[in-house]
Amino acid sequence: MNKCLLILSFIYLAEGQQEVTVHLKQDVTLVCQSSSVENISVLKWSRSDLNSDGYVYFYRNKRCFESYQHPWFHGRVMLRDAGMKGGDASLILKNATFKDAGIYECHLLVRELVESRRSYSEISHVINLTVTDAGEFGARDVLVRP
Secondary structure (H helix, E strand, O other), rough: OOOHHHHHHHHHHHHHOEEEEEEEOOEEEEEEEEOOOEEEEEEEEEEEHHHHHEEEEEEEEEEEEEEEEHHHHOOEEEEEEOOOHEEEEOOEEEEHHHHHOEEEEEEEEEEEEOOEEEEEEEEEEEEEEEOOOHHHHHOEEEEEEO
């Protein structure tokens, strides 16, 4: 039965995964949006192959922790909206290189007030980023496929 659960989980991630393609040396926005406009307590952007070496971006309690960040991303990533207004936790990756290609995960812990009680919900988004030479696909700078 565990094998079935593992397979179903994999299928779920593959179906919910967003595909993004960017030209080499261009900036790209990796979209992560909470349906809730309440407070985002924790935001973790990670890449599965770099987890043990640090995060792409880590935020907790209204503060970014660069010391938790993988050295490859220092000075190359920033939130699209530093205040994360409207639940926008999207990340801008600057100057994309071939080493940036991979599967990125955005994990949000959102604090909500329900009937005067504090509760938390978790939200995850998975993005597969492909970096390509400018000549590989037409004139558009960034292609996003849902």
